[in-house]
Amino acid sequence: MDKQQKINEFNGKIKRVIIAEEEIKTAIKKAGKQISDSYDGRPILLVSILKGAFVFMADLCRAIEVPCEIGFMCAQSYFSGTQSSGVVQITKDLDQDISGYHVVIVEDIIDTGRTLNEIVKILKARNPLSLRVVTLLDKPSRRVVEFNPDLALFTIPDFFVIGYGLDCSELYRNLPYIAEYAE
Ligand code: IMP
Ligand code: MG
Numbered sequence: 001m002d003k004q005q006k007i008n009e010f011n012g013k014i015k016r017v018i019i020a021e022e023e024i025k026t027a028i029k030k031a032g033k034q035i036s037d038s039y040d041g042r043p044i045l046l047v048s049i050l051k052g053a054f055v056f057m058a059d060l061c062r063a064i065e066v067p068c069e070i071g072f073m074c075a076q077s078y079f080s081g082t083q084s085s086g087v088v089q090i091t092k093d094l095d096q097d098i099s100g101y102h103v104v105i106v107e108d109i110i111d112t113g114r115t116l117n118e119i120v121k122i123l124k125a126r127n128p129l130s131l132r133v134v135t136l137l138d139k140p141s142r143r144v145v146e147f148n149p150d151l152a153l154f155t156i157p158d159f160f161v162i163g164y165g166l167d168c169s170e171l172y173r174n175l176p177y178i179a180e181y182a183e
Pocket of ligand 2: 049050051052053107108109
């Protein structure tokens with residue numbers, strides 16, 4: 001396959017844009033303000049779940065106007081393509097003690113709910129001052145485990161989506177918008 005065929009194949013899987021770059025920007029600005037207002041100067045630690053939430057984290061933290069620290073955890077539940085394995089693995093843990101912080105988990109998407117259910121359990125056991133969850137996308141129709149985020153920027157139907165950090169087999173994270181993947 002030559003270079004152009006590879007590019008055509010890549011682009012061919014982007015079915016349609018479902019959330020444009022500008023819409024994401026506007027929603028993040030609003031969420032940043034909401035988060036800044038609700039903590040009122042208290043110490044917050046934003047914990048991003050890698051890899052998918054790295055783009056959202058980068059934009060959300062810059063929309064927050066109160067002092068905040070950042071941390072990363074890596075959880076894997078998707079091992080290939082669009083199918084979830086159902087098993088959540090923590091492959092990188094936080095390197096800070098969270099007991100003195102109001103923790104805000106920053107996630108890309110809640111699908112079955114398994115990943116966050118597991119992470120929330122683990123982090124609660126470490127006694128943070130408080131624990132909240134903000135997600136860019138929520139697919140409530142796909143839940144297997146009951147889980148409700150404190151803040152979801154967009155609720156979407158049962159599509160497999162790519163872009164803005166979200167991948168399909170590690171590709172498409174670099175798209176600046178959210179698109180439906182052509183299966
Ligand atoms: P859950 O554990 O099923 O809630 O899934 C959470 C993780 O699966 C997310 O953090 C994503 O990394 C991945 N995931 C779920 N749905 C999608 C999707 O539509 N596109 C890309 N990744 C997804
Ligand atoms: Mg993720």
